[in-house]
Amino acid sequence: MHIHHSQLEVRTDGKATYEITNDVQDKIDKSGVRNGIATIFVQHTSCSLTMMENAAPAARRDVEKFFEKLVPEDADYEHDDEGPDDMPSHIRMVLTRTSETVPIVDGKMQLGTWQGIFLFEHRRAPHRRRVHLTMVGD
């Protein structure tokens, strides 16, 4: 049994969901871990990791619209140093997730049929986002 670390860089271009399922699976393939778990950890406080329906782009747009309305840019925030999308990005992150741990069997993540892994970007400007992966297993 061993530990394998790996990193992904995800380039984002505004508020949206960016699928990273295949990138994560590629890193697992390279790690040689066939049986165990993969922890996916986003190293930021203004974007999130989320599992999501991967077949329907309209569903993803509805998720984005929902968060836009739930955590509006024009609310009265005390912290607004970096523009109107700054504070909502931190709140969206708290409402969603930073890490997920996914089982690996026969070298493959055990996702359900419609499950994809997404980086959920909450900032307007382009960013390079770092995602740390740790595989534990044989």
Added chain:
Amino acid sequence: MHIHHSQLEVRTDGKATYEITNDVQDKIDKSGVRNGIATIFVQHTSCSLTMMENAAPAARRDVEKFFEKLVPEDADYEHDDEGPDDMPSHIRMVLTRTSETVPIVDGKMQLGTWQGIFLFEHRRAPHRRRVHLTMVGD
């Protein structure tokens, strides 16, 4: 140290929370892992895994009512292929969780006094839900 995989099937009958704490503990007992971690992973995008107060059914009904109001069925969603409860189910899932990792000591999950593990069903129709468990430890 070893890896042990196991699966649960949870039959749901409409929007509600279904406790699976004892089912998860049974699978840990069978795995023989006495010291380590258990990752619980729901393989769906229209139901969630959540920890919850396990002693008060009224508290669970209040949680369900809150989500019904926060993510209403009658909002104007672009994605509505599978009926009015489809899109809200994906948003509820993003707002909650897909996996949790729980410590195991002396063969027992280290839950707090009032903590239970629940599958949170977001669809109206009956479903068979798959939960993948991975134990890592001795």
Added chain:
Amino acid sequence: MHIHHSQLEVRTDGKATYEITNDVQDKIDKSGVRNGIATIFVQHTSCSLTMMENAAPAARRDVEKFFEKLVPEDADYEHDDEGPDDMPSHIRMVLTRTSETVPIVDGKMQLGTWQGIFLFEHRRAPHRRRVHLTMVGD
């Protein structure tokens, strides 16, 4: 490769976020694990674990204000045995998180520049909160 368990007690004094990043790192230092993962698990249903922006106290106050408005104490809850902050505390917990798993490389948690680990207290009265840590690695 081994498993190391450890516990933190966090004293809280009302609704707020309490940073525990250094306490978690101290326990990892003591565990001797230099390469692996750390699972942080909160053993309660009325407070949460959350990653958050650690440099701006105003950002944390905005998060707290947001949750106060999203899950108000004066809504009409069925479960109110323990006062007006009881039911909102369980809903806030469901909307946030109970566990996170963080990578460890060279003995250090691989957090991003602005990431801190926080206990998010949802009750008004002072509490002693238990956080269970499990390190898996070499």
